[in-house]
Amino acid sequence: MSQLVTALLVALTALPIAHAAEKGYTIHFPKGVDGEALEIPEDNPMSAAKVALGKQLYFDPRLSADGTVSCATCHDPAKGWTDQLPVSTGVGGKHGTRNAPTVLNSAFNYMQFWDGRAPSLEAQALGPIENPVEMANTLPKVVAWLNTVPGYRSQFQAVFGGPATADRLAKAIACFERTVYSGNSPYDRYTQDKDKNALTPAARRGLALFEGKARCTQCHVGFDLSDRVFHNLGVGMDKKDPDLGRYTVTHKEKDKGAFKTPILRDLTKTAPYMHDGSVETLEEVIDLYLVGGEDNPWLDPKMKPLDLTDKEKADLLAFLKSLDGDMPLVKAPSLPPAP
Numbered sequence: 193m194s195q196l197v198t199a200l201l202v203a204l205t206a207l208p209i210a211h212a213a214e215k216g217y218t219i220h221f222p223k224g225v226d227g228e229a230l231e232i233p234e235d236n237p238m239s240a241a242k243v244a245l246g247k248q249l250y251f252d253p254r255l256s257a258d259g260t261v262s263c264a265t266c267h268d269p270a271k272g273w274t275d276q277l278p279v280s281t282g283v284g285g286k287h288g289t290r291n292a293p294t295v296l297n298s299a300f301n302y303m304q305f306w307d308g309r310a311p312s313l314e315a316q317a318l319g320p321i322e323n324p325v326e327m328a329n330t331l332p333k334v335v336a337w338l339n340t341v342p343g344y345r346s347q348f349q350a351v352f353g354g355p356a357t358a359d360r361l362a363k364a365i366a367c368f369e370r371t372v373y374s375g376n377s378p379y380d381r382y383t384q385d386k387d388k389n390a391l392t393p394a395a396r397r398g399l400a401l402f403e404g405k406a407r408c409t410q411c412h413v414g415f416d417l418s419d420r421v422f423h424n425l426g427v428g429m430d431k432k433d434p435d436l437g438r439y440t441v442t443h444k445e446k447d448k449g450a451f452k453t454p455i456l457r458d459l460t461k462t463a464p465y466m467h468d469g470s471v472e473t474l475e476e477v478i479d480l481y482l483v484g485g486e487d488n489p490w491l492d493p494k495m496k497p498l499d500l501t502d503k504e505k506a507d508l509l510a511f512l513k514s515l516d517g518d519m520p521l522v523k524a525p526s527l528p529p530a531p
């Protein structure tokens with residue numbers, strides 16, 4: 193059999209259902225978000241009841257060791273689904289070492305986290321619950337507790353036909369996450385509606401720079417403006433014991449200090465920036481690119497100093513701000529009372 197046919201067969205058997213709308217459930221994608229690109233795992237189809245359950249779990253601080261921290265604490269809908277902190281604060285005021293990315297559009301990541309260590313939203317969801325600097329709980333404890341809450345027990349029964357398990361908990365949360373998207377930004381209206389006036393003249397000049405002279409589209413491509421793979425920009429590499437990013441997963445020399453390219457939506461709401469939250473403003477982000485990143489042995493060869501005038505910098509900034517979209521209006525649901 194030719195290599196191509198083998199590859200095709202492998203692809204077909206491993207193919208997840210890539211439907212924008214599962215039977216009986218419709219996901220609403222805002223303008224500019226390519227619903228066709230969404231892959232829903234075959235063993236976790238969407239349903240309204242599962243989304244509703246996942247939403248409660250996402251907002252429930254009782255899943256944490258001391259009942260104070262939920263997913264929404266660090267991925268707060270009112271803060272662009274981040275915490276707007278350099279690095280997150282978990283149970284007991286403990287600090288992690290990385291900046292909380294937005295959950296919006298994370299359904300399109302085929303690798304989750306800055307270093308890509310989780311392959312799916314399902315695989316991602318249980319991490320924070322057991323992370324000692326996040327929710328600091330244990331899965332057996334959380335699952336046992338969920339099964340003591342009548343309101344949760346009945347929902348798990350209705351959705352999954354049985355009691356809460358770690359796997360079902362992850363599936364419900366992932367299902368909810370697959371419903372939250374940002375789009376319909378001025379940039380989306382400009383590209384989708386061919387509405388020239390959706391972008392200001394400055395933002396239009398900024399877009400031309402982004403795609404041209406400033407070479408941002410070497411990495412920030414697609415409808416979310418990310419190639420969703422890893423690059424070393426040198427951020428944080430001057431520290432004594434730097435975070436080696438993707439390398440901690442692959443142990444390949446070339447991956448040292450490489451982090452996943454973040455999507456570029458709602459940037460005015462998600463400061464500070466970069467995997468360690470070390471860059472406070474978008475102006476400073478642009479300055480980092482002007483000098484071609486921070487020099488280190490693993491710097492991505494695509495990073496080269498840029499020569500932009502002050503006006504061009506202002507235009508590029510105007511473009512980045514035009515990526516602010518409509519936030520899904522999600523409010524904390526009421527939670528089932530503990531027994």
Ligand code: HEC
Pocket residue numbers: 250261262263264265266267280281282283288290291292293294295298301303304305306307313316317318320321325326327365
């Ligand atoms: C204490 C703060 C905190 C809590 C609580 C928390 N997260 Fe996060 N989240 C983070 C940080 C920090 C990262 C990045 C960590 C990394 O890359 O190593 C992250 C990463 C993610 C990502 C990956 C996004 C991407 O673009 O790669 C998703 C999805 C996510 N969290 C969802 C959740 C869910 C679901 C919960 C609840 C079960 C949760 N988080 C709880 C701080 C938190």
Ligand code: HEC
Pocket residue numbers: 402406407408409410411412422423424425426427451452453454455456459462464465466467468474477478481492494495508512
């Ligand atoms: C070589 C690939 C690459 C190129 C070229 C590139 N970026 Fe990035 N960008 C990244 C990566 C990777 C990060 C995260 C780095 C980190 O956290 O260590 C990032 C981070 C950012 C952030 C911060 C987003 C956030 O949520 O933290 C912005 C804004 C940004 N880039 C804009 C741009 C602009 C504007 C250009 C063009 C001048 C550009 N990028 C060129 C890969 C690239």
